[in-house]
Structure formats: C-alpha cells, structure tokens
Amino acid sequence: MKPLLLIVDDDEEIRTQMKWTLAQDYEVVLAGDRGSALEVFRSAHPAVVLLDLGLPPQPANPEEGLAALSELLTLDSSTKIVIVSGQGDKDNALRAIGAGAYDFLVKPVEVEELKLLLKRCFHVAQLEKEYRRMQQLLQADTFEGMLGTSRVMRNVFDTIRKVATTDAPVLILGESGTGKEMAAQAIHRRSPRKDGPFVAINCSAIPETLLESELFGHEKGAFTGAHAMRKGRIETANGGTLFLDEIGEVPLPIQVKLLRFLQEKRIERVGGRQEINIDARVVAATNADLKKGMAGGTFREDLFYRLAVVQITLPALRERESDVKLLAQCCMQRYSGQIGKNALAFDAEAVRALMRHLWPGNVRELENRVKRAVIMAEGKRITPQDLELESVSGAAAVTTLKEAREAVEREMIQNALRKHSGKIAPAAVELGVSRPTLYELMEKLGIAREAKE
Numbered sequence: 001m002k003p004l005l006l007i008v009d010d011d012e013e014i015r016t017q018m019k020w021t022l023a024q025d026y027e028v029v030l031a032g033d034r035g036s037a038l039e040v041f042r043s044a045h046p047a048v049v050l051l052d053l054g055l056p057p058q059p060a061n062p063e064e065g066l067a068a069l070s071e072l073l074t075l076d077s078s079t080k081i082v083i084v085s086g087q088g089d090k091d092n093a094l095r096a097i098g099a100g101a102y103d104f105l106v107k108p109v110e111v112e113e114l115k116l117l118l119k120r121c122f123h124v125a126q127l128e129k130e131y132r133r134m135q136q137l138l139q140a141d142t143f144e145g146m147l148g149t150s151r152v153m154r155n156v157f158d159t160i161r162k163v164a165t166t167d168a169p170v171l172i173l174g175e176s177g178t179g180k181e182m183a184a185q186a187i188h189r190r191s192p193r194k195d196g197p198f199v200a201i202n203c204s205a206i207p208e209t210l211l212e213s214e215l216f217g218h219e220k221g222a223f224t225g226a227h228a229m230r231k232g233r234i235e236t237a238n239g240g241t242l243f244l245d246e247i248g249e250v251p252l253p254i255q256v257k258l259l260r261f262l263q264e265k266r267i268e269r270v271g272g273r274q275e276i277n278i279d280a281r282v283v284a285a286t287n288a289d290l291k292k293g294m295a296g297g298t299f300r301e302d303l304f305y306r307l308a309v310v311q312i313t314l315p316a317l318r319e320r321e322s323d324v325k326l327l328a329q330c331c332m333q334r335y336s337g338q339i340g341k342n343a344l345a346f347d348a349e350a351v352r353a354l355m356r357h358l359w360p361g362n363v364r365e366l367e368n369r370v371k372r373a374v375i376m377a378e379g380k381r382i383t384p385q386d387l388e389l390e391s392v393s394g395a396a397a398v399t400t401l402k403e404a405r406e407a408v409e410r411e412m413i414q415n416a417l418r419k420h421s422g423k424i425a426p427a428a429v430e431l432g433v434s435r436p437t438l439y440e441l442m443e444k445l446g447i448a449r450e451a452k453e
C-alpha cells in the first residue's frame with residue numbers, strides 16, 4: 001500500500017500536476033481550501049501534507065493557510081506539514097515553521113527536491129510512529145521496568161504489588177537471569193520505603209573472610225587492616241531495603257548472625273560491643289535449591305523460614321514463551337537506538353528461532369544475543385545467524401527423509417522439554433521413550449542438555 005499524501009492548493013492545475021507527478025509513489029488526496037482540507041484530513045488521516053499558504057477566500061495573503069496549518073496540527077501534532085510558498089513569501093514560510101510546519105519549498109517547486117523532501121517526511125513520520133508504538137507497548141506491558149504479559153509473569157507482578165506494601169521478608173527463587181534482582185527492586189520501589197536506600201549485596205561474590213564485615217560493618221581496630229570504623233551493608237540499608245542475592249552461598253556462621261538480625265532487628269559491628277537498631281526490609285534471592293541445602297546441612301532451616309515468609313518464583317523464560325518476542329523486540333529497539341542503528345527488525349526466521357530456543361540463560365541470555373545481533377546485522381533485518389541461533393526454515397531446508405525425520409524429532413523433543421520446564425523424566429514419558437533413549441536422541445540431534453533431571 002502506498003503512503004497517503006494530502007495536497008492542499010487552490011490552483012486546480014497545480015493540484016492535478018502534482019498528483020500526476022507523485023502518483024507513482026503516493027496515494028494522493030486533494031483539497032482546494034481550508035474547510036475541505038480539514039474534512040479530507042479527518043477521514044483519510046495522511047501522515048504528510050503539502051500545504052499552499054495562499055488559500056481562498058484570500059489567496060493573496062497567508063492567514064487562511066496558517067489557520068489551516070494550526071488546525072491540522074491540532075488534529076494530529078505528529079503530522080508532517082510541508083509549506084509551499086511564493087517567491088517573495090519566505091517570511092511567511094518561516095512563520096509557518098515557527099508554528100509547527102516541518103519544512104517549506106518555494107514555487108516553482110523542483111520535482112526532485114519535492115520528492116526527496118517527501119521521502120524524508122514519510123521516513124521521519126514512520127520512525128516517530130514506531131517509537132510511539134514502542135512507548136505504548138512498554139507502558140502497557142511493563143511493571144516497574146519488568147516486561148511480561150504472560151499469565152505467569154502477571155501473577156508475579158500481582159504478588160509483588162501485594163507484598164510490597166508490607167514489611168515481610170521475601171525470598172525470590174528462580175534460575176539465573178530470570179530477573180530476581182529486578183523483582184527485588186520492584187518490591188522496594190512499590191513499598192513505603194521507596195525513598196530510602198536499596199542496598200544489594202551478592203553474597204557469592206565476596207570471599208567468606210570479608211563477607212561478615214561487609215554485611216555487619218566493623219569497628220576501628222577490629223582486625224588487621226581495620227583502620228577506621230566502617231558501616232556494613234545492613235546498616236547502610238537502614239530505612240530502606242536490603243537485597244541479599246545468592247543467599248544460598250552464605251556460610252553457616254554468618255547465617256547465624258543473619259538470623260539474629262532478622263529476629264531482633266539489631267546488629268553488632270565486627271569487633272563492636274554496642275547493639276545497633278536497624279530498620280531494613282530484607283529481600284533475599286537464590287537460584288540454588290535451599291531445600292537440598294537444608295537436607296544436606298549447609299543451610300539453616302530456621303533462617304529459611306525467617307526469610308521465606310513470602311516466596312516469589314520467577315519462571316524460566318522457556319515457561320513464558322509468549323514474552324520472548326516482546327522482550328526481544330524491546331531489547332532490540334532500546335539497544336539499536338543507543339548505538340544509532342534505527343529501523344531494524346527481526347526477519348521471520350529469526351522470530352521462529354527465538355521462539356524455539358530453550359533459553360538456558362533466560363532473559364540475560366536473550367539480552368546478550370539480541371545486543372550482539374544488533375551489532376552484527378548488516379542490513380535492516382536481523383537473521384538467526386546474527387543471533388547465533390540455528391535457522392529453522394522448516395520444510396524448505398529439509399532435503400532427505402532422514403532430515404525430515406530428524407526435524408520432526410527435534411521439534412517434538414523441544415516442545416516436550418519446554419512444556420515440562422526442561423525436565424527430562426516427564427518429557428520422556430510424554431514422548432513414550434525411556435530417559436536414556438531421550439538423552440541419546442538429544443545428543444544425536446544436538447539439543448543442549450541444559451535441561452534438568
């Protein structure tokens with residue numbers, strides 16, 4: 001479909017001539033005065049308008065044209081309006097630009113110049129439209145910056161809304177890269193503590209010997225190198241939220257101290273005698289199986305129950321297939337905008353490949369693949385190769401019976417794994433094969449073994 005262009009000019013001959021010149025590239029609609037221009041605009045809603053300032057009943061002065069300009073922009077401020085003015089009329093053309101016109105041309109209009117300018121207008125209008133659509137999409141489909149329209153994610157957002165208003169400790173579970181830290185931030189931002197600090201600490205990233213003083217702080221001289229008193233993260237989070245990431249990695253002696261803090265809301269700095277009252281809401285997260293840790297004696301049960309007053313599980317990305325496209329689109333738009341590579345899009349095969357991938361690294365992996373693809377894409381289309389995903393062009397790529405069989409097997413196995421969150425046993429049952437057979441098939445077909453037992 002050709003883009004729609006409205007030409008407003010009181011001279012019938014010029015209108016017809018312009019229409020004839022531009023009809024190859026545009027669907028042209030015409031108007032000869034302000035009233036009919038507005039009428040045509042309301043019904044056809046063109047993105048670009050070519051407007052002569054001298055309109056009846058006073059074709060010799062620009063007032064009618066300027067009035068039309070302002071009314072058109074009131075109807076839709078994003079319309080690109082190009083003014084066509086007479087030779088001695090530059091001042092009025094500039095007045096029109098001041099009033100919101102996009103550009104102007106001086107009569108007699110040069111055809112090539114006109115075509116080029118119109119092309120640019122439609123291009124800018126299209127980009128702005130895409131941007132607005134993206135903004136709307138983002139507003140509609142995000143919760144505190146988290147994207148998701150799948151039922152599982154809407155449930156997560158609902159739970160966050162509810163717990164945020166309380167002070168109850170929250171334990172966030174989920175595989176790596178599923179958005180646990182984002183969820184913790186959302187809880188903080190939605191809580192009455194939102195103006196207080198949000199202090200995050202990754203318990204697995206800090207060596208055991210330093211973790212205690214990092215959390216609880218230390219007094220001057222508490223140990224060699226403690227030249228001055230230092231507040232710990234717990235104290236820094238006073239009045240706000242403390243986010244303990246990778247809580248499963250905290251060694252047992254520090255677990256005891258954390259438990260005391262949770263019970264009494266008081267801490268002592270390392271080497272200190274004085275108790276300090278702390279008012280911080282605790283949100284913890286882990287991708288480890290704490291139940292296993294408790295059974296194996298590496299995680300204290302009493303601490304678990306203190307932390308897990310409310311539990312939120314972030315689903316793996318393969319369990320929210322309907323969000324994959326949204327996440328990929330938004331990430332692509334954001335990143336391509338950042339590096340100035342606009343108007344990119346995924347080709348149909350790339351979308352299929354995105355939907356079929358099992359995403360062992362979840363949203364983080366998706367972000368990384370998309371960012372890389374934005375850099376690698378050579379034209380305007382992102383391909384499966386740019387995403388480093390296997391192309392899935394379906395029947396077209398299959399040439400032998402063996403390949404066809406393997407394609408079907410691959411598809412069925414991937415579907416079963418996705419359905420059962422990557423768990424081998426139920427997937428094998430569904431497919432009617434034994435677990436070892438399923439493993440063998442996965443090996444043969446090159447399906448990654450990120451799946452869980």
Ligand SMILES: Nc1ncnc2c1ncn2[C@@H]1O[C@H](COP(=O)(O)OP(=O)(O)OP(=O)(O)O)[C@@H](O)[C@H]1O
Pocket residue numbers: 145146147148174175176177178179180181182183245287327363364367
């Ligand atoms: N629902 C979402 N919408 C948009 N971006 C998301 C979403 N979930 C995660 N992300 C993005 O994915 C990346 C990983 O998120 P985050 O760090 O919160 O995950 P995590 O579960 O805490 O990971 P880890 O367990 O490895 O610490 C971040 O860049 C984050 O912005």
